[in-house]
Amino acid sequence: MATSSSPPEQQSLPLGFVRGEPVIDKPEDLYIPPDALELILESFSGPMDLLLYLIRRQKLDIVDLPILPITKQYMEYVEMMKEMKLELAADYLVMAAMLAEIKSRMLLPKPPQEDDDEVDPRAELVRRLQEYEAIRAGASHLDEMPQAERDLVVVHADTDAKSLVQHQLPEIALAELAVAFSQAMAQAELQHHHQVQRERLSTRERMSRILDLLQTTQRLRFAELFEPAEGKQGVVVSFLAILELVKEALVDVVQVDAFSEIHITNREQVYAESTD
Amino acid sequence: MQNQQIKQLIEALLFVAETPLSVAQLTDYLLEHGIDATRKTVREVVDELAQDYQERGVQLQQVASGYRFQTRAELGGIIANLWQEKPPRYSQALLETLALIAYRQPITRGDIEEIRGVSVSSQIMKNLQERGWVKVVGHREVPGRPQLYATTNEFLDYFNLKDLAELPAIPEPPPKASNTGPVTQEQNAETATDESESAP
Amino acid sequence: MQNQQIKQLIEALLFVAETPLSVAQLTDYLLEHGIDATRKTVREVVDELAQDYQERGVQLQQVASGYRFQTRAELGGIIANLWQEKPPRYSQALLETLALIAYRQPITRGDIEEIRGVSVSSQIMKNLQERGWVKVVGHREVPGRPQLYATTNEFLDYFNLKDLAELPAIPEPPPKASNTGPVTQEQNAETATDESESAP
Numbered sequence: 001m002a003t004s005s006s007p008p009e010q011q012s013l014p015l016g017f018v019r020g021e022p023v024i025d026k027p028e029d030l031y032i033p034p035d036a037l038e039l040i041l042e043s044f045s046g047p048m049d050l051l052l053y054l055i056r057r058q059k060l061d062i063v064d065l066p067i068l069p070i071t072k073q074y075m076e077y078v079e080m081m082k083e084m085k086l087e088l089a090a091d092y093l094v095m096a097a098m099l100a101e102i103k104s105r106m107l108l109p110k111p112p113q114e115d116d117d118e119v120d121p122r123a124e125l126v127r128r129l130q131e132y133e134a135i136r137a138g139a140s141h142l143d144e145m146p147q148a149e150r151d152l153v154v155v156h157a158d159t160d161a162k163s164l165v166q167h168q169l170p171e172i173a174l175a176e177l178a179v180a181f182s183q184a185m186a187q188a189e190l191q192h193h194h195q196v197q198r199e200r201l202s203t204r205e206r207m208s209r210i211l212d213l214l215q216t217t218q219r220l221r222f223a224e225l226f227e228p229a230e231g232k233q234g235v236v237v238s239f240l241a242i243l244e245l246v247k248e249a250l251v252d253v254v255q256v257d258a259f260s261e262i263h264i265t266n267r268e269q270v271y272a273e274s275t276d
Numbered sequence: 277m278q279n280q281q282i283k284q285l286i287e288a289l290l291f292v293a294e295t296p297l298s299v300a301q302l303t304d305y306l307l308e309h310g311i312d313a314t315r316k317t318v319r320e321v322v323d324e325l326a327q328d329y330q331e332r333g334v335q336l337q338q339v340a341s342g343y344r345f346q347t348r349a350e351l352g353g354i355i356a357n358l359w360q361e362k363p364p365r366y367s368q369a370l371l372e373t374l375a376l377i378a379y380r381q382p383i384t385r386g387d388i389e390e391i392r393g394v395s396v397s398s399q400i401m402k403n404l405q406e407r408g409w410v411k412v413v414g415h416r417e418v419p420g421r422p423q424l425y426a427t428t429n430e431f432l433d434y435f436n437l438k439d440l441a442e443l444p445a446i447p448e449p450p451p452k453a454s455n456t457g458p459v460t461q462e463q464n465a466e467t468a469t470d471e472s473e474s475a476p
Numbered sequence: 477m478q479n480q481q482i483k484q485l486i487e488a489l490l491f492v493a494e495t496p497l498s499v500a501q502l503t504d505y506l507l508e509h510g511i512d513a514t515r516k517t518v519r520e521v522v523d524e525l526a527q528d529y530q531e532r533g534v535q536l537q538q539v540a541s542g543y544r545f546q547t548r549a550e551l552g553g554i555i556a557n558l559w560q561e562k563p564p565r566y567s568q569a570l571l572e573t574l575a576l577i578a579y580r581q582p583i584t585r586g587d588i589e590e591i592r593g594v595s596v597s598s599q600i601m602k603n604l605q606e607r608g609w610v611k612v613v614g615h616r617e618v619p620g621r622p623q624l625y626a627t628t629n630e631f632l633d634y635f636n637l638k639d640l641a642e643l644p645a646i647p648e649p650p651p652k653a654s655n656t657g658p659v660t661q662e663q664n665a666e667t668a669t670d671e672s673e674s675a676p
Contacts, residue, residue: 333484345491347488
């Protein structure tokens with residue numbers, strides 16, 4: 001099968017690779033200088049490879065496996081390998097045993113009545129050789145395929161786009177905030193028995209704003225805290241905020257003389273000054 | 277080597293190189309590999325390539341150190357999304373802390389801890405301040421002078437609010453019988469309550 | 477978005493993506509960015525791009541995991557020289573083992589050893605798995621439950637293949653002689669693969 005599709009010049013097929021170079025031809029004779037032999041032995045990827053080489057060298061078809069001469073030649077190679085590379089020999093010895101077994105079965109006279117059932121003792125080895133030869137072809141196909149590192153480079157274009165990637169901050173929906181608040185409060189209800197109630201927001205907000213203003217200004221005129229534009233409600237909110245801040249001892253309300261202007265000062269500032 | 281092959285080679289080289297390549301570098305590289313091309317030829321090929329890619333998704337761009345292929349500038353924004361990770365989510369602890377600061381400001385860390393029943397991590401307070409949503413507006417004059425936190429204008433902007441009064445109403449906890457609200461009640465549907473009970 | 481812009485975008489995406497992109501991935505990406513293009517349109521654009529690059533120094537190649545731009549294979553060595561010292565060479569033993577797994581998958585180590593007549597070196601199996609070319613896809617239900625190996629998409633990508641059918645054909649495995657094992661063994665093997673393939 002394989003031989004029929006091979007070119008007439010059998011030797012032109014690479015028989016193996018030695019140090020990356022294909023070995024096209026091998027000496028017909030078994031005598032090989034020891035150095036070269038070592039290289040050649042290294043070039044076989046296993047006993048099947050060696051066996052296939054021996055068959056091909058004889059220009060024989062695998063199916064007519066000439067078991068006697070092949071076994072003889074194989075044994076000679078193995079003998080040399082035993083002398084040189086003992087650690088390699090184990091798998092080769094298994095094959096040697098198999099060849100010897102087939103050879104002995106071939107030599108045995110067959111009882112005539114078993115002719116029909118008797119399988120050629122070479123059949124299994126022939127099957128393996130055929131399959132091995134197919135796989136060797138597969139391996140060389142793989143070797144010839146364009147390979148990502150050897151024959152081509154996957155290319156990329158530069159891009160400034162990476163600099164446009166924004167570091168995203170988590171998003172919150174307003175509703176989530178409300179839910180989080182009620183969850184925190186529900187927790188508080190469970191944990192504490194004192195009452196925690198919703199503060200009127202605008203007052204708390206005004207408190208924050210006044211405190212914030214006092215961060216930059218040491219004192220604020222009382223009148224500054226009332227925006228006529230906010231109307232009556234705004235005035236009430238500001239007033240409540242100031243009272244709340246006083247109660248929480250966050251600000252002081254200062255009036256130097258009767259009827260003079262009232263100032264709001266930061267308790268923090270006073271505190272800081274007094275400790276100096 | 278034919279002209280078309282030289283062009284293909286230069287094109288491939290420009291795509292493979294990790295840095296921009298100049299006409300001189302390209303010419304030298306070709307020479308090293310036995311391809312005899314003058315700088316003039318190489319420059320012409322590069323110009324031709326730049327022309328070829330004029331209307332494509334990637335373009336041959338000349339930068340200071342040479343030529344390189346890069347994506348079309350207009351596509352930048354949409355391409356950036358290839359590397360864009362999904363925004364993370366804030367923890368429940370952070371959300372509750374922010375909610376407490378928003379609804380009950382000015383408030384100390386201690387107050388928050390008291391309500392939530394767990395300590396507030398410094399990382400959360402740092403996050404909120406770095407985000408610009410929360411700032412320190414003062415100190416409560418009690419031992420330790422704890423900082424008072426409040427929300428900022430950025431916070432209002434983020435949630436698209438004019439002022440805190442626009443924060444969604446929270447279902448009221450059942451009122452305590454003993455509690456006496458101030459007189460302003462009729463002006464506001466929401467109850468203003470005395471803080472003294474919850475303030476330490 | 478106009479057709480030309482979609483084409484430019486797909487082209488640019490294929491050039492900047494770190495892995496090959498499939499038509500499905502490209503379509504999803506466009507959809508996520510509000511660009512309504514069907515898979516059919518995207519496939520047409522990709523085909524058109526592949527056509528455009530037919531004669532260029534880089535080409536749009538379809539491999540197992542999608543489309544990628546790569547240098548023209550004929551330019552091979554001269555390009556590879558630019559960025560790496562020496563391309564890897566694989567030993568005959570490794571290539572034979574890989575060929576067995578590729579052509580005869582799913583396959584056990586025992587099968588490989590039987591055909592090659594050598595024990596399979598653990599180093600080779602480790603190499604193949606580390607490269608991501610080979611993976612365990614199941615077990616054969618025989619005593620010892622040996623692992624069944626198969627090739628991966630990374631293997632196909634590396635060897636520039638869309639699918640295994642693109643591998644050049646080799647002769648079918650010759651039938652086993654009747655005395656070499658029960659037929660159920662092969663059926664088992666097949667069932668095992670079917671299961672393992674549908675599993676992930």
